[in-house]
Amino acid sequence: MRLCHLDDLPEGDSRGFDPHASGRDTVLVVRHGPALHAWVNACPHHGTPMAWRKNAFLNAARDRIVCGAHGAQFEIPTGRCTLGPCLGQSLTPVPLHIHANGEVHLADSPHEETSQ
Template sequence: MRICHLEDLPDGESCGFDPRGTGRDTVLIVRQGARLYAWENACPHHGTPMAWRKDAYLNAARDRIVCFAHGAEFEIDTGSCTLGPCLGQSLTPVPLNLHQDGEVYLAQPYPRRQS
């Protein structure tokens, strides 16, 4: 499933997407240069969405993903929690395929969050 084009993702920024068509962003992607990191938009602490507003998933330094409901911080490249109530837990990765033409696709099967 096509998500976007690489040019739609500003370098050093995060964006949310709704590939399931639920009416809310269920996937977040962070771009760092040519690398893309995609995660389920659900904090492992309670499964709540992570952003406080559209596409606002990063801290001020732009070096961690933040759950604004709980203050938890996660490494961008591994999804590991480094601070907060879910220390030792990780975000759920979402595999992507980046095509040579710059198109970004979800790899199949799309993972579902475990209850």
């Protein structure tokens, strides 16, 4: 299932996606260095959506994912909580497949994963 093209997500940026047309962004993707990292858009503390506004998943330094509901902070590459009420818990990873033409898709299976 297609999410976007690499060019649609600049370095150091984040974006939410609604791949199953549920009416809300259920997946968040962060471009961090050469890699894309994708997570279920739900804080492990209460399952609340992460963004405090549309596509706003990162702190001001753009080096941590932040839960807009209670300020928990998560490492971008690992999804592990480093600050807040869910300390030590992690976001749920979403495997991606990046095609040679730059198209970013949800991976059909974990072995298809090419960036995370």
